[in-house]
Amino acid sequence: MTLFRIGLGLMLAVLATYTARVIAGSGFDLLTVFFGDMGRMAWPGQFNLDFMFMLSLSATWVAWRHRFSPAGLGLAVLAFFLGSSFLAAYLIVLSFQTRGRVVEMLVGDRALAG
Numbered sequence: 299m300t301l302f303r304i305g306l307g308l309m310l311a312v313l314a315t316y317t318a319r320v321i322a323g324s325g326f327d328l329l330t331v332f333f334g335d336m337g338r339m340a341w342p343g344q345f346n347l348d349f350m351f352m353l354s355l356s357a358t359w360v361a362w363r364h365r366f367s368p369a370g371l372g373l374a375v376l377a378f379f380l381g382s383s384f385l386a387a388y389l390i391v392l393s394f395q396t397r398g399r400v401v402e403m404l405v406g407d408r409a410l411a412g
Contacts, residue, residue, distance in 0.1 A: 299398035302389075303390055303393055306387075306389055307386070307390065309382060309386045310383060310386040310387060310390075313383055313386075314383065317383075333346075353378045353379075353381055354378065356378070356381075357374040357378040358374070359377075360377045363405065363406040364406065
């Protein structure tokens with residue numbers, strides 16, 4: 299679990315650094331570029347569409363894990379819009395909350411019922 303947490307922390311640090319550099323050089327105009335690439339029907343757009351579906355799956359899992367409660371739906375919005383930044387931080391927190399019990403990390407309190 300320690301290596302997993304370190305990996306997540308490294309992902310978060312690298313992504314934050316990269317994102318800061320991109321914002322400094324290109325500004326906050328992500329959505330125009332993101333959807334513009336999709337509209338051109340080329341490989342960058344295909345990657346963005348695939349990535350958007352992965353974000354949707356991540357957000358759905360987070361909402362499901364929290365039984366679609368208001369808090370879970372709020373976390374799902376964060377998962378969708380913040381992507382790996384959110385998911386890495388979320389998994390680090392969960393790993394400590396669940397004392398590293400992976401099944402409980404994945405399914406939440408459902409693990410306690412079965």
